[in-house]
Amino acid sequence: MKVSEKWIIFTSDQDYFLFDIHEVSKQEDYLRQENQKYRTIFYLDNVATSYKAGKGLIPMTKEEEQAIIQSIKGDCNV
Numbered sequence: 561m562k563v564s565e566k567w568i569i570f571t572s573d574q575d576y577f578l579f580d581i582h583e584v585s586k587q588e589d590y591l592r593q594e595n596q597k598y599r600t601i602f603y604l605d606n607v608a609t610s611y612k613a614g615k616g617l618i619p620m621t622k623e624e625e626q627a628i629i630q631s632i633k634g635d636c637n638v
């Protein structure tokens with residue numbers, strides 16, 4: 561069974577859906593050069609996932625995921 565990996569980079573104006581870590585790095589570099597705020601979430605089989613030292617990859621709660629998105633998007637409905 562193949563694992564599905566994707567990254568979503570959230571900005572205040574646009575979201576970027578990427579499926580290659582090298583493309584994620586390029587897009588983040590570009591956003592940094594433009595001084596644009598962004599946050600990236602990694603999705604493993606469509607589940608928002610974070611990395612914790614000593615524990616590895618763990619699923620985020622919906623609240624954690626929404627907090628990250630709202631930190632960039634503000635109070636708009638996401």
